[in-house]
Amino acid sequence: MGAQWKAKGKDLAANARGKLFTKLVKEITVAARNGADPASNARLRLVVEQARKVSMPKDTLDRALKKGSGVGDDATQYERVMYEGFAPHQVAVMVECLTDNVKRTAPEMRVLFRKGQLGTSGSVAWDFDHLGMIEAAPTAPGIDAETAAIEAGAQDLEPGEEGNTLFLTDPAELDLVSRALPAQGFNVLSMKLGYKPKNPVDPTSLSPEALEEVEAFLAAIDAHDDVQEVYVGLAG
DSSP, X not given: OBTSBOOSXXXXXHHHHHHHHHHHHHHHHHHGGGOSOGGGOHHHHHHHHHHHHTTOOHHHHHHHHHHHHTOSTTOOOOEEEEEEEEEGGGEEEEEEEEESOHHHHHHHHHHHGXXXXXXXXXXXXXXXXEEEEEEEEESSTTOOHHHHHHHHTOSXXXXXXXXXXXXXXXXXXXXXXHHHGGGGTEEEEEEXXXXXXXXXXXXXXXXXXXXXXXXXXXXXXXXXXXXXXXXXXXXX
16 A cells, blocks of 8 residues: 555446546646646646546547646636545544635535544644656657656665556655656656655554454545545555
């Protein structure tokens, strides 16, 4: 689980795809505030590339760009909000939301946290490192990820999904490192600011029943429409 928790076993691929599209639309909308041209907006360019890789319809992508840049009648402003607290059995959780109505999202988060404990701002953030996270794939066999990390200026690295590498950076150097990685033989797939637990709990220290309660809690949080990312203090 580690830095970012992802739901296990989505019941329907279509539902998972729809959830992904919703998250990407919001990210595109927010990124487009700094300019709707991907050529001059690095963050927007990467999110747009992600959207194309999962075959997001062009009209959906165009609407998201217009919403973020303030063009058209359906211009939308999303606010990024963090909720901190604990899942059952005192497992630390940070929930990142993008919402167009905090007054709606806040009480809904309070309801979801009833099976755990909703904390105040900073109540668990101290136990997480705020980092830049870059997922990248080697462009050829045999490229050394550790050397690439050093040369590009990343702080650390760890195995990513499907044989990729997750490069960890200082938040202020996220864009700088992402631009340096291609010269070191890595193709950047995604980049974002995220949270990594400093003292993650070993899941094996929890009983199967307790772990199931934690998983159910996290799944309910993740299913909320405004939730973008769920970071949890569990190792592995």
